[in-house]
Amino acid sequence: MSFGLSRRTPQDLQGWGLDREDLPQWENATLDPRLLFADPNRRFELEIGSGKGTFLVQQAAMQTDTNFLGIEWAGEFQRYAADRARRHTLNNVRVLRDDGSEFLTHRCADHTVDVIHLYFTDPWPKKRHHKRRLVQHSTLQHMHRVLKLSGQVHLVTDHAELWEWYELHVEAAANLFDRGPFVTPQSAGDEEVVGTNFERKYRREGRSFNAMTLTRVDNLEKSDAS
Ligand SMILES: C[S@@+](CC[C@H](N)C(=O)[O-])C[C@H]1O[C@@H](n2cnc3c(N)ncnc32)[C@H](O)[C@@H]1O
Structure with a gap:
């Protein structure tokens, strides 16, 4: 699939x-991702699987006091989203081509992120592929580690079986996160949950969605993975 952006260079x-690959210092050590931005002192939010960047660009234009990093594995989508941010001269957006699980597990420094967004992540329906899902017991532990005090994770999916997977994993991580109703971002339009490309596509197909917000448990007596 091509979006006419394959000739874009760094x-x-x-x-x-x-x-x-452009960030060699990340090979052996974690990095504070806020340092990728002109003003690293702003709030910092991470979207994993940011696709064509619709949420990133819309939300960053409304929330100019926050830096947004999109992590996208597919090079064409990553370049497409980065080019959208460039065309809108949004200095609070960066899009990194990386694997979101590896970024969380090996590269992102502790207590640096205010919010993690996971919208319509690939459901990997075959059992032998479940290990590729972004939400795992281990990634929830790393989300807890990289979040700042009282940081949040927002999850939205159309996929019933992936939703069950989320519910089971979140229940098992009750020492790390409190589950609550979804907090709709500013960029969502009327009757939208979050306003990503996939939400709009699936809404046209008449699909329904499930969503939740997790808030980091900061109490060390409840959690030993502070
Ligand atoms: C179904 S799309 C959803 C895109 C966007 N969040 C939306 O709602 O429109 C899932 C996206 O996640 C990306 N993706 C899948 N696994 C990933 C991973 N491990 N790390 C980073 N991106 C990933 C895919 O390339 C794809 O662009």
């Missing part, structure tokens, strides 16, 4: 698009 993307 130079064309002028810093909006980053590849993990």
